Amino acid sequence: MNEDTGTDYITPxxxxxxxxxxxxxIIEESKHTNLTKGDFVTSFYWPxxxxxxxxxxxxxxxxxxxxCSRVVGICGTHEKCVLLTSELGFDAAxxxxxxxxxxxxxxxCPAGVxxxxxxxxxxxxxxxxxxxxxxxxxxLCGQISQYNKDVPYPPPLSPAIEAIQKERNITRERxxxxxxKDKFEPGILQLSQWFKEGKLKIKExxxxxxxNMGAAFQSMMTGGxxxxxxxxxxxxxxx
Numbered sequence: 001m002n003e004d005t006g007t008d009y010i011t012p013x014x015x016x017x018x019x020x021x022x023x024x025x026i027i028e029e030s031k032h033t034n035l036t037k038g039d040f041v042t043s044f045y046w047p048x049x050x051x052x053x054x055x056x057x058x059x060x061x062x063x064x065x066x067x068c069s070r071v072v073g074i075c076g077t078h079e080k081c082v083l084l085t086s087e088l089g090f091d092a093a094x095x096x097x098x099x100x101x102x103x104x105x106x107x108x109c110p111a112g113v114x115x116x117x118x119x120x121x122x123x124x125x126x127x128x129x130x131x132x133x134x135x136x137x138x139x140l141c142g143q144i145s146q147y148n149k150d151v152p153y154p155p156p157l158s159p160a161i162e163a164i165q166k167e168r169n170i171t172r173e174r175x176x177x178x179x180x181k182d183k184f185e186p187g188i189l190q191l192s193q194w195f196k197e198g199k200l201k202i203k204e205x206x207x208x209x210x211x212n213m214g215a216a217f218q219s220m221m222t223g224g225x226x227x228x229x230x231x232x233x234x235x236x237x238x239x
Contacts, residue, residue, distance in 0.1 A: 001013060001147070002147060002148070004150055004152075010178075018047045018048060018049060019047070019048045020045045020046055020047045020048065021044075021045075021046060021048065022042070022043070022044050022046060023042065023043060023046025023047075024040060024041070024042045024046075025040075025041055025042075025043075025046070025052075026038065026039070026040055026041075026234075027039040027040075027041060028051075044177075044178070048210065048213050049210070049233075050210055050233050050234070064089060065194060065199060065200070068115070070091045070092070070108070070109060071089070071090050071091055072090065072091060072092045072093065072094065072105070072108045072109060073090045073092075073093045073094070074093070074094045074096050074101065074120075074124060074128075075093060075094075075095065075096070075223075076095065076096060076097045076223045077095065077097070077223070078095055078098070079226070080093070080095075080226060081093035081094070081095050083203070083226060087201060087203075088201055088203075089201075091108070092104075092107075092108035094108065096124055101124060101127045101128075102127050102130075102131070105127065105128065105131055106131065109131065111133075112131055112132060112133040112136075113128060113131050113132045113133065113136060114132070114133055114136045114137070115136065115137050115138075115139065116128050116129070116132060116136070116137070116138045116139070117139045117141060118138050118139065118140050118141060118142070118143070119141045119142040119143075119144060120142070120143065120144050120145050121142075121143030121144065121145045121146045121154075121155060122143070122145035122146060123145075124145070125143075126157075126158065126161045129157070129161050129164060129165060129170065130161065130164055132164075132168060132170050133168065134168045134169060134170075135168070135169050135170075136168065136170050136171075137170070137171045137173070138170060138171065138172040138173070139173065139175050140154055140172055140173060140174045140175060141175045143155055144221075154172075154174060157172075202227065202228075203226050203227025203228070204227045204228045204229075204230050205219075205220075205224075205225035205226055205227060205228070205229050205230065206230045206231075206232055207229075207230070207231050207232070208231075208232045209231070209232075209233070210231065210233040212231060213231050213233075216229055216231045217229075
């Protein structure tokens, strides 16, 4: 939505043009040799409309797990914290709107933080980075707290936090999902296997109707969803 980030891997949405995003659909008619009527397909560039003609080459058929000793989540409601610890297997959860994040993080991770999946930026990320260990790693997925600011992406760290990063040799690597297209299929297969085995749980917030797309997007951006925010646009398969 911001044209001043300097990124080139996803172009900003344009006025008077159809908005797009990740989506799943069912093939109704196909002239592509690898796709037939009834196939479920997904695309990272799915237009927000009920029916669409897409290039078959841009579609993919939908065809404590990695050794962390402690997993701690940070979210904005008590309901989400309970969900993380009672259903999703997190060791602890911190409500950043109600609790002192620095104190709770020290209690939850007394040995420090080794890996931080950063999707928020700002004060939360500064607090986590200040408690990270030497040779630890930041997976920079997003910076939602910074998106409306006139700064490049990824936004620079404050001088004090940058000093901590350099002193402790903390890597901060951008994670761009589009760089791993060759891993999409094996990744989906692995996630599906974990799901079937009960090792992975899926949470979704579903709203029916294309006319509710804007409300769903706004809710997602303000933390109203639990799990993946989905808008179901087909009456035949409304959830």
